[in-house]
Amino acid sequence: MNLVRILFSYLVQFVLGLRYRVRVGGTADAIKQPGPYLILPSHPAYMDPPNVIAHLWRTFRMRPMLLETNFESPILAPLAWLLRAIKVPETEKASAEARQRAAQSVQEVITALKAGDNVVLWPSGTLSRNGKDSLGAARTAADVLKAVPEATLVLVRTRGLWGSSFSWAYAKKPRLVPMLFRGIRQLFANLILFSPRRRVAMRLESFAAKDRPEPTREKLNPWLEAWYNADGGEQPTFVPYHFLFGPRTIEFPPPVQGADLDVSKVKPQTIEMVKEIVEQQLKRPLTPEENKAETTFAQLGLDSLEGMEIALQVEQRSGFSSDLVPTGLGQLWALADGLLDSGPPKPAPKEWFAPPSDTRPLEILGETVAEAFVNRVGANRREIAAADDLAGAVTYEKLFVGATAMAARFRDLPGDNVGLLLPASVAADLAFLGLHLANKLPVALNWTTGPANLEHAAKLMKLSRVVTSKKFIDRTQIEVPGTQFVFLEDVRATMGKFELLRRLLGLRFLSGFAKRKALGGVNTDPQRPAVVLFTSGSEKAPKAVPLTHANIIADMRGATPPQELTRADSVLGFLPMFHSFGLTIAGLFPLLAGAKVVHHPDPTDASSLARKAAAYKPTIIISTPTFVGFILNRCKPGDLDSLRLIVVGAEKCPDDIFRRVKELAPHASVLEGYGVTECAPCVAVNPVSKVKHGTIGKPLPNVTVCVVDLESGEKLPPNKMGLLLVSGPTVFPGYIGYEGESPFRDLDGVRWYVTGDLAALDDDGYIVFHGRLKRFLKAGGEMISLPALEEPLARMFPATDDGPRVAVEGIERDGGRLIVLFTTEEIALRDANAALQKEGFRGVMRLDEVRKVDAIPVLGTGKTDYKVLRAKLTEAKP
Template identity: 40%
Template sequence: MFTSLFSWCVQGLLWLRYRVEVRGLERIPRRRGTLIMPNHPAEIDPVIVTALFWRRFTPRPVMLEDFYTIPGLNALFKVLRAIAVPNMEYGQSSFKLRRLEHSLESVITALEHGDNVLMYPAGRLWRQDHEVIGGASAMHMILQRIPDLPMVLVRTRGLWGSSFSWAFNNGRPSLAQAFGNGAKALLKNLIFFTPRRRVTITCEPAPPGFPRTGDKAAINAWLDAWYNAEGPDALTLVPYSLWSRTPPKIAQKGQAEEADLSRVPDAVKNAVSADIAKMLKCDPAAVSAGKSLRADLGMDSLQLAEVVWWLDEKFGVTEIDLNELTTVGAVMAIAAGGTAGGEAHIEPAPKAWRIGAHRPLPAVAPGETIQEAFLRTCDRMGSCPACADDLSGVTTFRKLKTGALALADVVRELPGERVGVMLPASVAADVVILGVLLAGKVPVMINWTLGERNLQHVVDASGVTTVLSSYRFIERLDNVELAPVEPMLVFLEEVRRDRITLGAKLKAAWHARASAGRLLARYPCSSCSGDDPAVILFTSGSENRPKGVPLTHHNILSNIRGALKAFPFSHRDVLYGFLPPFHSFGFTVSSIAPAVTGLLACHHPNPTEGRRLARGIAKWKPTLLCGTPTFIKGILRVASPKQLASMRYFVAGAEKAPDDLFDAVDRLGTGACVLEGYGITECSPVLTLNRPGDPRDGVGLPLDGVELRIVNIDSREPLPPGQQGLVLARGPNVFNGYLEADVAS
């Protein structure tokens, strides 16, 4: 009853803006287990088609997880029994492929049980004025399982140019903005007088000539021909106002740049043509530079992801967006070290990213634990910006505190005293780590690159039963095996949608107004001491199985205090963090240090993306960057001096810094310098650091409170200066011992 009433209401609202003409619906027989197959010219057509078919078929819509997980709408999609599928346009992973297989299995099961399903064969929004099924494989897979499947073909025309279309926005439309503009138009035109867009919808049962038993190419070619039987859909702009007949302006599309192949060696051109032909099992002569990978060669998202992997493997080219792979010529240009188009636009930092002279200097707040130091830092910093990344934008200390408190209430209910965290360098990682600590639990940082065997050891040694992560992050992981932790994954998107309700947000916001002292008495972390574990990190496992390293609050805070005494921070300093928090340097320096000192920080999730890191520096204008020499050299290799103009210090550690790294920074001519240090996970991690302004001297001097001695490896006798030996370290930053499971082994 509710859904029928809702369908009537939706159709009534659509009537206010759309004049829909339906052809052939009356000829469609009502049969259970029918697959409804529309084309996809705009983001609004799923609403129109679902409402049209609802009373007769009550179809279960298949939709991308990007839409299924939208807060607020997710409850409606559950009522509609929608089936979510992962978005394969942004890379692949074994986890993502398994979820795609599970989603398709859900579609097939629903059809076999008599449910009607609405699914888009192309699986993607129009980028041009006609349907391109390309290499999509879902229809072929379904028909292999259900050859006699009842099917209804649906052709929608008239939406190309709608504010919900790619044409209007010169890119994927923002649903919030499109619906908002529509609502304003209705109000401005007194609701009932809004100019209406003419839309035609043609429905037809799959005819006897449909190639049910054909291969993927035959099925997709037939569908392309049917959807485009009336030719390209005309670009139609409908005024928003009854009082003015001026059509709305569409986003201007820059002149498309053809890939410049003049400097691409013939060997590269031939290699690209040959390898793509090998992937597609076709003649290399058919793979010419002007061929569209999707429209002409029929490549789907999985095959394009294979091209991305191949470009990295064979040509060492990384940081490729699937949307860059438009033609064979674009692949040739990328393989040769060029780009498929012009230089990427660097968006400016948000206005909230301001550093005023009133900002307090970085200083470790008093406190025995990280939680206490963080809350006291929040009291001191107030509404000053705390951290930022491209996804979350700018987060103030007040907002960071509120988010951590809201998450702490959720984490408190999770089983066990240890909670796994598997996230890249990001604002989200900062919130999760602090939320776990405020809940009185210990974060176990999961290294997703360890491989299945070592990852299983991490699970067994730490005893974690829950791992906090993110759909968005895991979907972009390539060539990693997560089987040991997959059953334990709890996704932040689901937590935010299902567990952090409006009431929980209001409660956290109210509590965030309280002082550190009052909050410490209210939350379970009040019973923590400085000698309790603050985190469990794992060594890399390069020589043997990874070892669990518990670091106490005292270990980490003393290391940060020692670093601050060695480094002359100003109120204008900004840290750029990109090492993952499973790395000891990434955890202590990039995540914890800013939270307990007030140092402003910005993040990027992938340390291997030199070009994007360079653009991030140009955007956020950090002054301090911490990373391994390899990652820093990756940035310097592709960045211009202008992009790195804000940098003062490149802090290098975790591996020996080569002379050419120092030379490359000197050549920038910006006055920046490299500061090399040394440390290990067991020491929280920093032991030594070259001081700013001092002559370069190896890996520098020990931090305050750290004592070092070089001894003979066999006799443990002290060695005179200048001789090589075993390094012994003592200080408040040195851990107390490995996890029991690793000690026993």
């Protein structure tokens, strides 16, 4: 193999020589030092690694450390194998797995050097942005030299490549693969032999341990930067692309500076939260001079892996996320407040815009989820059903093929109930439908409630398996104690192309047989549960809510007339499956009724959602006001022009949302509605033909509501506030494994569900919402149990003879919720939230403020008087 590598190095050197004239100096002096050699080149452009490897390999025969994403294609993958490359993962995206594997790559470098191999790696880890090398807080070189002090350090300074199309000299990131193809075209345009040559100089110098600084990044990195930039860096050099045609000179733009970031919208409490997390990583306080938006991780002495760790902590604490890893405090602030841009979503496939075969009102073609899906496949087999960035646009027949193939695997899973832990996506659709076709009951798990509640859900529903995704678990680090994960990536790997083709051909040419086979063995009773969701009130443990097929189908059929939905509509869906609104209305409804749905996995990624709306041009957004507000904050004029309906529920819609929708989505009507998980979930919605602002709509055509007096239980006349009750086919049959007070009440021979909400019916039958009885708030459509937040803090600070020492109370405001810890002790907000995070609370489940009080108010019974605390918050309400 060494002979093959030598011949290969000659070949690569010859090919590169058609464009580059490389002069190498200092090699003889460098090898006077004994090996093994750790070779650290500067990094002005993408083309210095192949030139360095080609011209130095015959001398050092080194193993290169290379970015694995550059070698994923079948063309380049053999090169990494031939060179015995040590692959390092991409670290520009936050990932716990990437962080771990990057550490493993560094250990592999150390092992190779100790075994006597020579290794070449690029210590900055990134291309030069301005003609100079900057290592910042990169730690790889220091860590390796600390572990292998006997290695001889060989530095390589490359000059002449800054200014090529493979560098940042044009003030934008070069795209490697497109530039490679462009280079090949230019090579042939120059008749191969006549390409103008770029003159490149490489200077080598070696250093034994005694001749270099001690291996800490604080001392080594400045020394390396001084050596690389000893000549002051370099000015960009332009080399003509063709020996006869094209420009002979060019004016380069100014060097890239840090991107401007508007942090004026960042909340002060967000800056404080980020400061706490960064200080925990640094193990020291931030100075006022450091705690500024322009401060970078490198200036704080943090490398890219430490920055990734901080970003993941911020994501878990704030509930927001981004594809890109922030590089400084300002970007962290923006991430924590949902203001950080992600990369743009993929453009919509052209087939997405194919018109439907008809524009009839939406219709559910069956009495169970499986039957309705299979019948819809038969009616619209070749039409688009769903889309996302990963799967593209998927037709009903492809959805059928994937779901039946998954069902064949899911049937072998132990137990009748299977957990489901996936964000909104085509994969989630396939898994949900596959479980139904396998005659399994999906149990949608809410990963934001923490491991204790997930463990409770698993035990209650007797779960042994949870269907999820490796990528999702890597990002969130979620655990479901007592269960095993079934990764969709592993399930997909067992599906051969022949099997999928056989299923597709069977559907196309033996449609009736294929549909009967898919439904064979599936229980067709519409009164059996179709899904189990979980909801939290003021109790410690979440309650299991089984929604039957009849509940879900009735809710979908009832929601169609008031919103005047047709098959010409398309939906932007991004609420997760554990959210009843997201599962039944925003996700499952369009699939079964014949409207397209495009998914996005992260409801907090407002920037990408705005761009996705602009790309896919949906007509409907079904969401919560919180997430709609995020999108409105990030969209540009024109992004939402396609919308005709914005359906909001799960929390009160602020007046500001209505005003901003008129400005940014001028063709859309905001339909405010009301729902609860126990009612599948939609109870009422404003009809599109007669919206009444200030109400949460009229009950669905097949739903009955009434308002009763809180004390007597008697029905109240219009415009009188009382307790809201709901009856109809959408109401669930009752909680699973729950021994508390019944959620139902018999009145006038009818069984009613007690919502626990205060409302009134106006003269036209519209519901006017007045508030909630139980001690919970809602943010982003998710219930926040105040007792659940209080309980771990009460364990830390138990009551004494003088009374309770902690209490949690909160209110909902137009500007967002306010959750406060009242305490008689000295407790920092950072420490209180850290305790909650340790308990597994994530995202919206956090405190916003700590208030020191002389005593916690109590009732005559000795219990905390939350009304007094709530009054304190209301008094301060802006």
